[in-house]
Amino acid sequence: HDGDLTLTGCTINGPGTIIASGDVTISGTSTIGSNVNIISGEDMTFGGTSTMGSSVQNHSLIYCGGDL
Numbered sequence: 001h002d003g004d005l006t007l008t009g010c011t012i013n014g015p016g017t018i019i020a021s022g023d024v025t026i027s028g029t030s031t032i033g034s035n036v037n038i039i040s041g042e043d044m045t046f047g048g049t050s051t052m053g054s055s056v057q058n059h060s061l062i063y064c065g066g067d068l
Contacts, residue, residue, distance in 0.1 A: 001019065002022075003020065003021060003022045004020065004042075005018070005022065005023070007024075007030050008026075009027075009028035009029050010030050011031045012032050012033060012036055013036070014033050014034055015035035016037075018038045020039070020041065022040070022041060023042045024044045024046045025050045026038075026050045027045075027046070031052075032053065032060055033053075034049070034059060037060065038063070039063045039064070040066070042065055042068060043064060043067050044062060
């Protein structure tokens with residue numbers, strides 16, 4: 001996505017990659033499943049009761065150019 005990306009109250013299952021050139025905001029009751037990589041060119045913010053990955057075996061990766 002070119003710019004900021006906001007995910008609110010959604011479920012994302014992998015494998016897959018989410019890429020945004022701007023900020024990434026994950027809020028509400030969002031669930032990011034295993035094998036999902038999230039890449040942000042700027043800041044990344046988690047809010048609400050959002051979860052990412054469920055265990056060491058079912059992990060996801062986060063990369064961001066700014067603050068997490």
